[in-house]
Amino acid sequence: MARISDGTKREAILDAAVVEIARHGYHQTTVAMIARRAGVADGTIYLYFSNKEEILFSLFERAMGRFISEGRTEVDQGASATEKLSRIVELHLTLVGRDRDLAIISQVELRHSLHFMDQLSRNQVGEYLAILGQVVVQGMEEGNFRADLDPVFAAKAIFGVLDEMATDWVLSRKNKRLESQAGSALDFLFGGLGVS
């Protein structure tokens, strides 16, 4: 029998969870529904996750892990801060826009509870904000961004704009591609950052 450490069954469960939770919401999704879609028995879920909430956590870690690692790569490929920011914006919108189910999870379902949001904010989102903050600092040092910026605040503002765009896209039924607004977003953000 396949070793539990293969990870393929675990992945299957997470994949199933994305679909079910995106479709019905976390609280309306039963463990049985996830098990059924993943093609395993209810009890099997508990061999891989200690409880239902851990599935949601794992879902997020998996998604955000990809997000951050790709983000770092993009940042490393840009030279100037403006270039790095362009890449981040493009990537953020592309990644969110790639998979609507996953977007629903990250824009809506993961924000269920204070406790949950707190976790996110302290860990993954915090890391993302830190990356943004570093780019802002670099831009200031290069003399391309306003000298009186507060990098921590600016990072939040940038994130706020991107996050609102993502949420809006998830809620709108239009099929307009999210990335298509990257230009407007950059114009706005560069303006806010004082890029001349």
Next chain:
Amino acid sequence: MARISDGTKREAILDAAVVEIARHGYHQTTVAMIARRAGVADGTIYLYFSNKEEILFSLFERAMGRFISEGRTEVDQGASATEKLSRIVELHLTLVGRDRDLAIISQVELRHSLHFMDQLSRNQVGEYLAILGQVVVQGMEEGNFRADLDPVFAAKAIFGVLDEMATDWVLSRKNKRLESQAGSALDFLFGGLGVS
């Protein structure tokens, strides 16, 4: 016996709900908990609300109603678009920052489900975005904002920044007043809008 139409008991229930839901989250809050805090029997809740979810809806309507009406007043008091926007930003941060429990409800608990967010977005938040959009249009007509702005996009971006600030404040344990960042926010937003 007091008439049901007095509304005082209904208000008491909503007040109790804000506290309990902010403290424990919507799903961990039982109807019995709300009833207990409001000083009424469990069954009494159902004389005023048809089910638990309607309490959450009503909570939101009550809060957002105040928000929008005060928002309109502020807008009407400003002459130029820049002045109006300053007032809106100040008001938004002040109102959110005034009551942490209510802020938790609006920044976290009300965003529970796609269905719920959809409602918000379509109605109250949509109205708020419309107000912001009008201000942007005015600013463009006055020649103070960039001419190539997309007002619908700009409204979302403004809202995104304010909303992220609010969420961050709710999650942070610091007691820094939210309004204290209004200046930074305005600098950023005016920059994004191309105010020279």
Next chain:
DNA sequence: GAGTTTAATGAATGACTATTCAGTATACTA
């Protein structure tokens, strides 16, 4: 291929809680 270990199953359990409603209390009416 007998024996052992590991993985998977799914029916049963147990706990929880939104909602109901028969009964009680309070206010109004004449």
Next chain:
DNA sequence: TAGTATACTGAATAGTCATTCATTAAACTC
């Protein structure tokens, strides 16, 4: 004050589901 209408109560109901665990199946070992 008797009678009626309205508001309130809280124990009982009814349904839901996360989680467990005794049993079965598969894989590995030598």
